[in-house]
Amino acid sequence: MIRIERVRAIMTAPEGIDLVIVKVETSVDGLVGHGCATFTQRPSAVADVVDRYLAPLLAGRDCSRIEDLWRLMTANSYWRGGPVLNNAIGGVDMALWDIAGKRADMPLYRMLGGACRDRVDLYRHADGSTIPAVVERARELVRAGHRYVRCQFGGYGSAGAMTRSADAESSTDSPPIAPGPAAPDDDRVTINPARYMALTVEMLQEVRRALGPEVELLHDIHERVPVGELSRFARKLDEVGLFFLEDPVPPDQSGWLRAIRAASVTPIALGELFTTPEQWLPIIQERLIDFIRVHLSDIGGITPARKLAAICEAYGVRTAWHGPGDCSPFGHAANVHLDFAVPNFGIQEMYEPRPVMRDVFPGMLEATEGAVLPPDGPGLGVDFVEEEARKYPPKLEPPKWTRTRLPDGTLIWP
Numbered sequence: 001m002i003r004i005e006r007v008r009a010i011m012t013a014p015e016g017i018d019l020v021i022v023k024v025e026t027s028v029d030g031l032v033g034h035g036c037a038t039f040t041q042r043p044s045a046v047a048d049v050v051d052r053y054l055a056p057l058l059a060g061r062d063c064s065r066i067e068d069l070w071r072l073m074t075a076n077s078y079w080r081g082g083p084v085l086n087n088a089i090g091g092v093d094m095a096l097w098d099i100a101g102k103r104a105d106m107p108l109y110r111m112l113g114g115a116c117r118d119r120v121d122l123y124r125h126a127d128g129s130t131i132p133a134v135v136e137r138a139r140e141l142v143r144a145g146h147r148y149v150r151c152q153f154g155g156y157g158s159a160g161a162m163t164r165s166a167d168a169e170s171s172t173d174s175p176p177i178a179p180g181p182a183a184p185d186d187d188r189v190t191i192n193p194a195r196y197m198a199l200t201v202e203m204l205q206e207v208r209r210a211l212g213p214e215v216e217l218l219h220d221i222h223e224r225v226p227v228g229e230l231s232r233f234a235r236k237l238d239e240v241g242l243f244f245l246e247d248p249v250p251p252d253q254s255g256w257l258r259a260i261r262a263a264s265v266t267p268i269a270l271g272e273l274f275t276t277p278e279q280w281l282p283i284i285q286e287r288l289i290d291f292i293r294v295h296l297s298d299i300g301g302i303t304p305a306r307k308l309a310a311i312c313e314a315y316g317v318r319t320a321w322h323g324p325g326d327c328s329p330f331g332h333a334a335n336v337h338l339d340f341a342v343p344n345f346g347i348q349e350m351y352e353p354r355p356v357m358r359d360v361f362p363g364m365l366e367a368t369e370g371a372v373l374p375p376d377g378p379g380l381g382v383d384f385v386e387e388e389a390r391k392y393p394p395k396l397e398p399p400k401w402t403r404t405r406l407p408d409g410t411l412i413w414p
């Protein structure tokens, strides 16, 4: 039996975004696994759960009993769930799958049933503070081979969108555009939902005109609009023919999906903020969403995500796992392995990493012409150079964009 010897969390920020990596060492010299436990808003809380609670719980146990260990880690706190506990468990879970793949000398997707497709298509973000800038960026992505492009005008909620020169002044208050959480921002940032919706419809129509009918367009509302106004907005977007509209409602307002569905035919992707089955089961069973886009480590890793994918398959819902900048290459790899293995894959979000990431995470999955090919290394297929990671200490400063307000000062509730 191969035992778990040591479990540790390592925080690092090579791109200025705090990442949390979990490293699991085993009784076999050199046999280690890694996982992503990134909760960039509260990284040290996750690291503490890993180091103080999960490490002693797991030491000495059989590393092959992934399902049982997942249940043990989850039941062990008695009160369960939430992004802190789930990320800690999710990071360990990915590391255990990584180890299982290395032992079998197989890439993870082959252990999960093998490839259902030859490549995994990705979407990247075309962001800009003017409509021509968004169109130009979208064109560049298409020229580089992308078939799916997500378009945002002036950041989430369009606070930084410039339509007249007078707007340029206020553009310094612009909220970050993805992978934005690390960008500077403060409480003064406000969003005007009516302006955002009008500008976004105009922007998406422009992009559609410029790129033609074949490119798939996506847009992230990022829970920035009062829920009662979403039906009208979604209906206006119907003529653009979006691939999907992302995260219209916060997790506690899923009841509004029925109204949006009734008003519009635009497909809906939801769930980057979900952490528990109670949040996704009813809306999948009622077919109120077309795509599930949970963040793998936020729901507890690969073990629960496989089950979620299978439930979605039964209801005709496709996957679109969350793949932002605040997700390490281990998290992106876990997404992609599942993307290959599940029949109901929809699309994968993957941000474009900076070159420094290759020094810290050798072998990280890279995209060519808008897609990733089947990874061939065993397990997740990504490595980790701890000494490099230590050169980029975490900032431990929560991003400020969650302080965004409406013009009257009301806090936005994402």
Ligand code: GCO
Pocket: 040, 178, 179, 180, 181, 220, 222, 272, 323, 324, 325, 326, 349
């Ligand atoms: C997306 C996102 C992210 C989130 C971020 C929060 O990629 O669709 O909405 O950019 O804002 O992950 O930390």
Ligand code: MG
Pocket: 220, 222, 246, 247, 272
């Ligand atoms: Mg999003």
